[in-house]
Amino acid sequence: MNKIITLIPGDGIGPEISESLKSIFAAAGVPISFETENAGTDVYEKTGELIPESLYKSMEKNRVAIKGPIATPIGKGFRSINVYLRKKYDLYSNIRPCRNLPGVKTRFENVDIVIFRENTEGIYIGEEKYEDEGKTSAIAIKRITEKGCHRIIKSAFEYAKNNNLDKVTVVHKANILKLTDGLFLETARKISEGYPKITLEETIIDNMCMQLVSRPEKYKVIVTMNLYGDILSDLVAGLVGGLGIAPGANIGDDIAIFEAVHGSAPDIAGQNKANPLALILSGIEMLKYINLHEYAEKIEKAVLKTLEVSDVKTADLGGIATTTEFTDKIIENL
Template sequence: MRKVCVMEGDGIGKEVIPEALKVLKELGDFEIIKGDVGLECLKKYGTALPDETIEKAKEADVILFGAITSPKPNEVKNYKSPIITLRRMFDLYANVRPINNFGVGELIGRLNNYEFLKVKDVDLVIIRENTEGLYVGREKILEDDIAISERIITRKGSERIIRFAFEYAKRNNRKKVSCIHKANVLRVSDGLFLKIFNEIKEKYNNIKADDFLVDSTAMNLIKYPEKFDVIVTTNLFGDILSDEASVLIGGLGLAPSANIGGKKALFEPVHGSAPDIAGKGIANPMASILSVAMLFDYMGEKEKGDIIREAVKQCIINKKTTPDLGGNLKTVEVGDEIVRYIRKRI
């Protein structure tokens, strides 16, 4: 039996992941292994990622992760982010974040009161390098008023994420891959990333390739998202751009993601622990449920992933949503509605 290590984490992670598990169990037969993680875990055990949880993650085929609350800077000595630690530990080098509003973007815009949102169809994917860049955590203080962070870009890391993006495009019948960078200023680090992109693109003659500066990309994602199909970029840029792009699909409550390596994968909603609404029962579980759809894609069962995505779409169309999408349902009720639709399909 396939094993899934479930880490709910903090805040709304404890509310949305149970709804994702409903969907997971409805469509597959899995052994669920639960592991503690996050700020509450830190207060309880003295670590945000206990060894016991790590062993459970090693034992599992895949990981389903909720959200964590990070302590404030300097609040905890030698704090290490559990999600970044897991990405490095299992070499989950590819972060895949689909930006898809299921063809109902105009409706989502109205539900969200986004008057500027006129997009009818957004369907792009942001593929972010997940183990390098500024997030390597190499920081130091030279003097009281000088702090330095190292940004690491390697040929190995760049080659594999860029190749992953082109293979993803090929596998999913995507037409174009865009490299996002700031090589006009970061001439050495992003210069290397762009150079490698230009080398690799020559091996994929059937897929269009272009590149954009990250600042112009930030504008074009909102004004002209149709310019993009598959985006490949470095760690920090991918993190920021994918959060920005989520506005096109109704916010982070609809933004799933996958962290993929050579032997293991971790699936998580893009949103955080949202302590301001935790415990109120109004958190949108769709991002975590759509992350389960990506889990099925990864396991070679895309038809099940498509059923989940269609169920989410129908809930949006029929306004069976939480308040962030203009509805009045609770977190649990949205999960129940999605399960109800899935049962009709199977």
């Protein structure tokens, strides 16, 4: 019996790249079925709801979802639909793998980094207030808990252990933020004691940015708080070719959402120009998560072969192929 996955196509180019994903999975014989539920601008314009109740029910039944880019209407509803879903389902671990891919030209070589970003705390809790009636001074709250620190840092160390990696880099600003970032750093030090074969490297956030654009090949696993992780994951994606080839996963204890982290690109929506690679790579990570490793490997090999030996690529990858042509080439290489 096929595993049922909730598919959230999203806005803009989301439906097009979702069709690409479905076609490749079908051609590879992946034993899953997609249950489609949508959220975002298109849904809001049709129903007045940014996230319909049917999507929640599907998520809570299937426990695994994959989604395209979602646009949050400005001035309406949530600050961010993505942030809301992460908080609602306590998807505390945002995992962003970034590596050099064959046939994708960049200035850097041998980049293979996984960023573990705490996903539910920090400055992104969205608690803000004015200090005075004239609204000339505002405060944003940054909340860090020992529980939140422990589970994301533990996830990073377990990943390093399971992949035979000998270093985890914890990124912080504890030299200034001695209580919040200090708690994160102290928790990392305590957890590292349980992994004697893995070195804990401590790096301040501003230095981390410089190191990543100077010697990114030095780093394998980075773990950090919400805002720093948001910035670093986009920075690292830029090292290997951009957000168009960057997969993402939001994982909790018993529920997960895999996603293309780029924008909805409304300027090219419906033109068959979009690069579906970020969603496809996220789909590969999803297959690993649900223990369909054979299919994940099969699709990954086809993607890498397409990039390495074929000139059938979308414009952002240096080619002139349409979304459909690029998808068909991957299927041909399965």
